[in-house]
Amino acid sequence: MARLARTLLLLLAAVCGAPAAAQPTPPDVLVKNVTLEVVDLIAKDKEIKAGNRAKLIDLIEAKVLPHFNFGSMTALAMGQGWNKANLEQKKRLTDEFKTLLVRTYASALAAYSEQKFDFRPLRAKPSDTDVTVQVRVLQPGAQPVPIDYSMEKTAAGWKVYDVMVGGVSLVANYRTEFNNAVRESGIDGLIQNLSKKNRSLEAGSTPAKK
Amino acid sequence: MIAALVAGCAGTSERDPRDPFEALNRRIYRFNDVVDENVAKPVATGYKHVVPGEMRDRVRNFFGNIGDVFIGVNNFLQGKVGDGASDWARVLWNTSFGLLGIHDVASQMGFEKHDEDFGQTFGWWGASSGPYVVLPLLGSSTVRDGIGKGVDLYTDPLTEVRPYHVQYAIIGLRLTQTRADLLDASRILEEAALDKYVFQRDAYLQRRRSLIYDGSPPRERLEDSEDGKTR
Numbered sequence: 005m006a007r008l009a010r011t012l013l014l015l016l017a018a019v020c021g022a023p024a025a026a027q028p029t030p031p032d033v034l035v036k037n038v039t040l041e042v043v044d045l046i047a048k049d050k051e052i053k054a055g056n057r058a059k060l061i062d063l064i065e066a067k068v069l070p071h072f073n074f075g076s077m078t079a080l081a082m083g084q085g086w087n088k089a090n091l092e093q094k095k096r097l098t099d100e101f102k103t104l105l106v107r108t109y110a111s112a113l114a115a116y117s118e119q120k121f122d123f124r125p126l127r128a129k130p131s132d133t134d135v136t137v138q139v140r141v142l143q144p145g146a147q148p149v150p151i152d153y154s155m156e157k158t159a160a161g162w163k164v165y166d167v168m169v170g171g172v173s174l175v176a177n178y179r180t181e182f183n184n185a186v187r188e189s190g191i192d193g194l195i196q197n198l199s200k201k202n203r204s205l206e207a208g209s210t211p212a213k214k
Numbered sequence: 215m216i217a218a219l220v221a222g223c224a225g226t227s228e229r230d231p232r233d234p235f236e237a238l239n240r241r242i243y244r245f246n247d248v249v250d251e252n253v254a255k256p257v258a259t260g261y262k263h264v265v266p267g268e269m270r271d272r273v274r275n276f277f278g279n280i281g282d283v284f285i286g287v288n289n290f291l292q293g294k295v296g297d298g299a300s301d302w303a304r305v306l307w308n309t310s311f312g313l314l315g316i317h318d319v320a321s322q323m324g325f326e327k328h329d330e331d332f333g334q335t336f337g338w339w340g341a342s343s344g345p346y347v348v349l350p351l352l353g354s355s356t357v358r359d360g361i362g363k364g365v366d367l368y369t370d371p372l373t374e375v376r377p378y379h380v381q382y383a384i385i386g387l388r389l390t391q392t393r394a395d396l397l398d399a400s401r402i403l404e405e406a407a408l409d410k411y412v413f414q415r416d417a418y419l420q421r422r423r424s425l426i427y428d429g430s431p432p433r434e435r436l437e438d439s440e441d442g443k444t445r
Contacts, residue, residue: 108406118312145274145318146395147329150429171424171431172417180230180416185231197408205405 017091026160030124035137035153042067046117060110068109073156073163074102080165081178085186085194093191100198105174107205112169119143129210133157232346233415239348243411246353255400258393270391272316277388278327279308279315280371287369288330290337300325329425332369333362337426346415354418 029037045063046052052060078098079086091099124138134156139150154166166175185194229236262270286301295430304320304327312319321327336358337343344357355363367373372388407413423431 104406108402111402111405112400115402144271144321145278145327147327171423171429172420176420177307177416181412184412185408201408 028157030126031128031135031157031162032123032137032152034153034162035139038071039123039139042113043117043121046113052114055114057110057114060114061106064106064110064113068105069102071106071162071164073103073158073165074098074164076156076163077101077105077175082182082186083179085182085191088186089191093195096195097191097198100195100202101178103202104198104205107202109173109194111172114150116141122148135162148167223227232419234345235347236421239415240411242348242350246348246351248414249351254389254393255397258390258397261390262394262397270392270394273387273391274395275308275312275318276315277391278318279312282288282327283371284366284369285328285330288332288335289328291335292330297328298320301328333359334426335360337422343419343422346419354414356419356422359422 021033039054042063045067046060049059049063052063075094075098080087082097082099086094120142122140122142124140126135126137128135133156137153137155139151139153140150142148149170150168152168153164154168155162155164166173168174182194185197189197233234233239265273282301282305286298286305289295289298289301290391304325305315307320307323307325308315308318311317318327335354341358343359347355347357347360349355349360349363352363372385375384403410403417
């Protein structure tokens with residue numbers, strides 16, 4: 005479904021943007037549009053506001069996921085360990101990491117969706133293929149929280165490959181954990197670890213709890 | 215035989231060079247966690263439940279205003295005269311028109327709030343962080359930031375408040391407000407981390423590094439995976 009929508013969008017872009025040979029949406033515009041759209045959808049949805057986590061996750065999967073490159077993220081978080089994994093393991097790692105990140109992202113969005121956002125102008129040359137898009141979350145009486153999206157240009161448009169919140173890179177932060185797990189129990193151990201974590205979160209969030 | 219030796223080493227879990235006291239740190243971390251689960255978190259949760267958001271904004275603003283005095287001092291000590299002047303302008307506006315700081319009028323006037331402390335100042339002067347340490351009750355720190363924290367507490371204007379029971383009540387309120395503001399973040403940490411201790415440590419070290427460079431530290435290369443395909 006999401007893929008169908010994306011294909012349609014791409015087709016549309018291809019038709020409309022004929023002279024520019026389907027220039028993808030600029031990264032800063034993309035971040036702004038997606039953020040505002042998602043925040044708006046959350047604000048309008050009573051069930052999500054009442055704490056329906058499953059619905060929020062569906063929303064994120066439909067609206068946000070297509071703009072992330074989870075293959076890159078997983079590879080970066082794994083570091084050296086990535087090359088020791090076979091294709092099947094890489095696929096499972098990426099899937100489990102994706103599930104975990106979506107869940108974390110959902111929690112963060114639920115917590116901050118009512119704050120104001122300040123979208124910073126993009127500082128990059130048009131020819132750049134790797135940029136940082138800066139957003140700041142404004143909160144009363146406290147320093148704004150910077151959120152930096154590291155994005156790369158791919159054939160399918162700009163994709164996020166790391167998110168930095170308050171100067172903390174998500175990908176870098178998982179690296180030590182992943183390395184420790186791989187050292188202690190191998191790649192399959194890490195996969196098991198991640199899937200156990202995901203299942204326990206799933207079990208914990210189904211009943212309606214605030 | 216060799217396998218047994220390797221297994222023996224792995225059992226003690228390979229040391230992170232940034233965290234040579236990991237075993238001790240983990241014990242203090244567990245202690246802090248117990249205190250948090252049983253005291254700080256329930257109190258903060260109750261506070262957030264009872265006190266309306268607008269009221270909590272005012273409490274945060276009030277303590278933020280007091281904090282701005284030494285945030286300014288630290289900016290001056292770091293040679294960031296413009297930022298320091300802006301911090302003190304914040305104190306002037308917020309204390310007067312903001313009614314003793316409960317309204318953050320200065321932010322609306324364009325004087326942005328900063329985040330500075332003595333640990334950051336020492337870092338700005340070139341002191342390296344030293345090993346990671348977990349302080350009892352205070353949590354994540356490093357040798358440098360721990361010393362900085364000591365100076366922060368020593369210069370904290372609230373410690374001048376007398377009589378003592380008033381001082382304790384005010385400091386208790388500040389702690390409660392701070393913990394309440396972190397409730398969401400700590401829940402996210404809980405969900406995101408495979409090993410909470412490691413996740414929090416790495417986040418703390420990254421965060422402090424970023425703060426010292428005021429949000430734009432020289433980029434640390436995430437070294438590419440060797441097939442070079444992905445990045």
